[in-house]
Amino acid sequence: MKRFAKLIQQLELSNKTNDKIAALVDYFNHADDQDKIWVIALFTGKKPKRPIKSTLLKYWAIDITQTPEWLFSESYSNVGDLSETIALLLPPAENTSDFQLHKWIEDLHDLEGKDDETKKYFILNAWNQLETQERFIFNKLISGNFRIGVSNKMLVNALAKQSSLDSAQIMHSIMGKWNPYEITFHELINGTHVNTDNSWPYPFCLAYALEQEPEKLGDLSEWQAEWKWDGIRGQIVKRNGELFIWSRGEELVTDQFPELHFLIDVLPDGVVLDGEILAVQDKQVLSFSTLQQRLNRKTINKKQLDDAPIGFFVYDILEYETNDYREYPLSERRAILEQLFENLDESAVILSPLINCKNWEELAALRQTSRSINSEGIMLKKLSSHYHSGRKRGDWWKWKINPYTVDAVMIYAQKGSGRRANFFTDYTFAVRDGENLVTIAKAYSGLTDKEIKEVNSFVTRNAIEKFGPVRTVKPELVFEIAFEGIAESKRHKAGLALRFPRILRWRKDKKAAEINTLEDLRQLLESTFING
Amino acid sequence: MALIEFTKRGIYCKQGDFYVDPWWPVDYAVTTHGHSDHVRFGNKYYLCHTLTKPIIKRRISEDLNVETLNYGESIVRNGVNISFYPAGHIIGSAQVRLEYKGEVCVISGDYKTEDDGISDVFEPVKCHSFVSESTFGLPVYKWQKQEVVFNGIKSWVNDNIQQQKTSVLIAYSLGKAQRLIKNLAGDVPIYVHNSIANLNEVIIDAGVNLPETIRITPETTKDELQKGIVIVPPAMRDSRWIKNLSHPVTGICSGWMQVRAHRRWQSADAGFALSDHADWTGLMDAITATGAEKVYVTHGFTAAFSRFLNDEGIESEEVMTKFGQEDDEENKVDLADAENHHIETENKKSE
Numbered sequence: 054m055k056r057f058a059k060l061i062q063q064l065e066l067s068n069k070t071n072d073k074i075a076a077l078v079d080y081f082n083h084a085d086d087q088d089k090i091w092v093i094a095l096f097t098g099k100k101p102k103r104p105i106k107s108t109l110l111k112y113w114a115i116d117i118t119q120t121p122e123w124l125f126s127e128s129y130s131n132v133g134d135l136s137e138t139i140a141l142l143l144p145p146a147e148n149t150s151d152f153q154l155h156k157w158i159e160d161l162h163d164l165e166g167k168d169d170e171t172k173k174y175f176i177l178n179a180w181n182q183l184e185t186q187e188r189f190i191f192n193k194l195i196s197g198n199f200r201i202g203v204s205n206k207m208l209v210n211a212l213a214k215q216s217s218l219d220s221a222q223i224m225h226s227i228m229g230k231w232n233p234y235e236i237t238f239h240e241l242i243n244g245t246h247v248n249t250d251n252s253w254p255y256p257f258c259l260a261y262a263l264e265q266e267p268e269k270l271g272d273l274s275e276w277q278a279e280w281k282w283d284g285i286r287g288q289i290v291k292r293n294g295e296l297f298i299w300s301r302g303e304e305l306v307t308d309q310f311p312e313l314h315f316l317i318d319v320l321p322d323g324v325v326l327d328g329e330i331l332a333v334q335d336k337q338v339l340s341f342s343t344l345q346q347r348l349n350r351k352t353i354n355k356k357q358l359d360d361a362p363i364g365f366f367v368y369d370i371l372e373y374e375t376n377d378y379r380e381y382p383l384s385e386r387r388a389i390l391e392q393l394f395e396n397l398d399e400s401a402v403i404l405s406p407l408i409n410c411k412n413w414e415e416l417a418a419l420r421q422t423s424r425s426i427n428s429e430g431i432m433l434k435k436l437s438s439h440y441h442s443g444r445k446r447g448d449w450w451k452w453k454i455n456p457y458t459v460d461a462v463m464i465y466a467q468k469g470s471g472r473r474a475n476f477f478t479d480y481t482f483a484v485r486d487g488e489n490l491v492t493i494a495k496a497y498s499g500l501t502d503k504e505i506k507e508v509n510s511f512v513t514r515n516a517i518e519k520f521g522p523v524r525t526v527k528p529e530l531v532f533e534i535a536f537e538g539i540a541e542s543k544r545h546k547a548g549l550a551l552r553f554p555r556i557l558r559w560r561k562d563k564k565a566a567e568i569n570t571l572e573d574l575r576q577l578l579e580s581t582f583i584n585g
Numbered sequence: 586m587a588l589i590e591f592t593k594r595g596i597y598c599k600q601g602d603f604y605v606d607p608w609w610p611v612d613y614a615v616t617t618h619g620h621s622d623h624v625r626f627g628n629k630y631y632l633c634h635t636l637t638k639p640i641i642k643r644r645i646s647e648d649l650n651v652e653t654l655n656y657g658e659s660i661v662r663n664g665v666n667i668s669f670y671p672a673g674h675i676i677g678s679a680q681v682r683l684e685y686k687g688e689v690c691v692i693s694g695d696y697k698t699e700d701d702g703i704s705d706v707f708e709p710v711k712c713h714s715f716v717s718e719s720t721f722g723l724p725v726y727k728w729q730k731q732e733v734v735f736n737g738i739k740s741w742v743n744d745n746i747q748q749q750k751t752s753v754l755i756a757y758s759l760g761k762a763q764r765l766i767k768n769l770a771g772d773v774p775i776y777v778h779n780s781i782a783n784l785n786e787v788i789i790d791a792g793v794n795l796p797e798t799i800r801i802t803p804e805t806t807k808d809e810l811q812k813g814i815v816i817v818p819p820a821m822r823d824s825r826w827i828k829n830l831s832h833p834v835t836g837i838c839s840g841w842m843q844v845r846a847h848r849r850w851q852s853a854d855a856g857f858a859l860s861d862h863a864d865w866t867g868l869m870d871a872i873t874a875t876g877a878e879k880v881y882v883t884h885g886f887t888a889a890f891s892r893f894l895n896d897e898g899i900e901s902e903e904v905m906t907k908f909g910q911e912d913d914e915e916n917k918v919d920l921a922d923a924e925n926h927h928i929e930t931e932n933k934k935s936e
Contacts, residue, residue, distance in 0.1 A: 141725035
């Protein structure tokens with residue numbers, strides 16, 4: 054546990070990728086094999102089952118420290134993390150422990166099904182032999198996520214460096230289905246488990262945003278142009294008579310989309326498709342806000358199925374006749390796809406149409422019409438490209454249309470969490486509605502650290518009212534807010550909601566009198582509504 | 586009638602007609618210590634501890650009219666007895682005790698209860714009313730013994746020297762810098778930035794026993810610095826001068842470093858939770874020891890701390906002041922200092 058605590062500390066202190074990889078390699082060189090399994094599991098989001106609710110941890114900490122609950126909450130809002138708040142509140146430990154990480158996890162696992170008194174006894178005893186940093190990690194094992202800026206890619210690179218194995222292979226094996234209680238470290242990184250598993254997806258190939266003139270990409274004839282759809286990127290896997298739907302977040306979402314289940318009878322075995330999960334009606338893509346009604350639901354009722362029918366736009370084929378096709382050029386993969394879909398006439402599964410243009414100008418002009426079909430721009434993929442693991446510059450580009458923007462004034466500010474727990478970083482913005490201001494969006498990104506400090510000091514000086522952690526501030530600072538879409542909303546006072554709002558820039562040159570009006574946004578809503 | 590009131594100019598004693606740490610110019614300013622949120626330019630007379638006098642003369646102006654007291658000494662002003670007791674915050678920091686017709690009020694300024702090895706140790710003073718800071722007035726802020734923290738800093742420095750890295754500690758020129766010097770002095774030479782060296786001279790002249798340090802000059806080589814400990818003020822953070830050192834790694838010493846979110850917000854390579862302000866336990870111990878019937882809570886987690894005291898049966902009130910807004914680095918999370926200072930130091934230091 055001490056070694057793991059040290060690793061976390063090192064990972065947190067540096068924001069340089071190389072330092073982090075070095076820390077990980079050092080850890081993998083020295084740590085216990087069973088501990089390593091768990092570190093990989095934790096960093097890739099395979100959480101051990103929670104034997105104890107975090108509220109119980111909170112109340113036990115309150116109980117033994119005799120802290121009033123409101124004071125606990127005040128402390129929590131300053132620290133920004135429950136596990137850490139508890140770790141800091143507890144009195145110093147009276148004992149020490151050399152118990153290893155996996156031992157703790159196993160012991161926690163064994164608490165499953167025990168009564169609360171037993172659990173409490175175990176936890177209090179553990180707290181009393183762990184140092185503050187270890188306690189924090191211990192609490193995280195029970196209640197939280199390890200969000201410490203280690204991407205899968207970074208973890209894989211460290212493992213590859215440490216083991217001298219191929220990184221794509223490691224990515225493959227750690228992304229598959231495996232059980233940390235059963236697998237050995239050797240089996241895991243060598244991927245002995247992945248062949249027996251029908252479900253495993255491939256790492257997604259991702260595109261960079263195109264920032265240069267498209268003409269610089271060379272001859273258009275070397276490129277495949279498609280619409281860029283705004284939905285949930287997904288992979289459909291059919292192997293040995295089983296069908297799996299993965300989202301890009303490496304989550305299995307098969308049950309959420311029954312409309313796609315017919316594929317189990319349609320697709321041959323040994324096929325993996327890459328595409329976009331979208332709300333689709335009569336082969337037309339609906340807005341993202343429609344799709345949203347279907348996301349993250351445990352159960353789906355008939356109304357939701359009717360209101361937001363799901364479809365899958367197929368981009369690519371990664372596996373065919375059980376063979377890995379990722380090293381074949383895109384043009385060949387596309388040909389296989391077209392052959393596969395030749396006889397398939399389904400409104401729910403559609404081959405993503407290609408855009409055929411004579412030249413870049415024509416394509417650029419077409420791109421301007423993206424919004425009319427609920428697309429957010431154009432994807433450019435080199436016809437000769439392989440299907441890469443992750444992001445690689447050069448072969449795939451997303452050429453998005455510019456976002457909508459609105460000038461709005463900040464009226465509320467709230468402190469952030471985590472790294473930003475002591476700064477006002479979450480802002481609520483309003484536009485003018487006659488004499489009043491009406492809130493339209495909340496956003497928390499897009500400013501530099503320096504700007505955040507400036508806004509922070511403005512908020513401190515200009516707070517009008519305090520509602521718990523929220524400050525009402527003088528409506529003075531104007532920001533340009535970018536957003537991807539607009540939809541009607543009964544929940545919001547403005548009657549509309551912006552999709553993916555974020556701060557584009559701080560308009561220091563503008564006064565609050567010059568901001569947009571609610572009417573401006575209503576007009577925009579009406580103009581987009583036609584395209585539903 | 587209460588001995589003090591909180592006015593727009595600052596904490597005012599009507600009976601004695603003087604202010605304590607006022608933020609607007611007044612005739613007579615009783616001064617707890619030399620940090621600039623507690624002592625400002627423009628007062629006709631200042632009353633401070635003997636060791637604070639050369640500090641404020643150096644930092645504000647040689648022309649100030651300053652009267653001094655040692656700890657335990659007192660003077661009477663308009664019938665109000667004023668005396669000083671150690672606050673343990675920095676060199677010369679004092680709690681101001683006021684007594685008038687048997688009523689006693691203590692204004693503690695900034696304070697800490699742990700012996701830092703260089704300031705006179707905080708001494709609780711019995712009083713009827715007590716003015717307390719609350720910079721770290723949440724129970725998650727509980728310091729480790731400074732010996733433990735300094736051992737951590739020393740081993741960090743030794744690792745750095747071995748790995749050919751230059752250890753740069755960011756510390757406020759008045760207070761934290763001297764505390765580091767006192768407690769880190771040993772085999773590894775300590776190099777200090779001009780602004781710290783200047784203050785050190787003043788402090789040594791005033792009779793304080795401070796270990797030897799080396800003033801950084803344009804002639805100081807990177808190699809020398811790599812084998813030592815470099816202490817610079819917050820204004821130098823992120824400066825080109827630091828970037829040009831041989832593999833520089835920066836460490837911040839501040840109570841805020843207790844919390845991960847603050848550590849990560851600072852783009853430092855290491856954070857050490859070392860503070861010149863009392864932690865939660867220190868605040869509670871100090872307040873209990875005064876036996877005060879009424880506690881005024883100033884700068885920090887005022888609302889939470891004062892609510893807690895009230896719940897504990899100690900009458901308490903939250904008071905808005907302008908303390909904690911200026912350059913005592915720990916009174917704010919953000920350590921970035923004035924830009925012009927930054928440029929000035931950078932020009933001096935870089936070739």
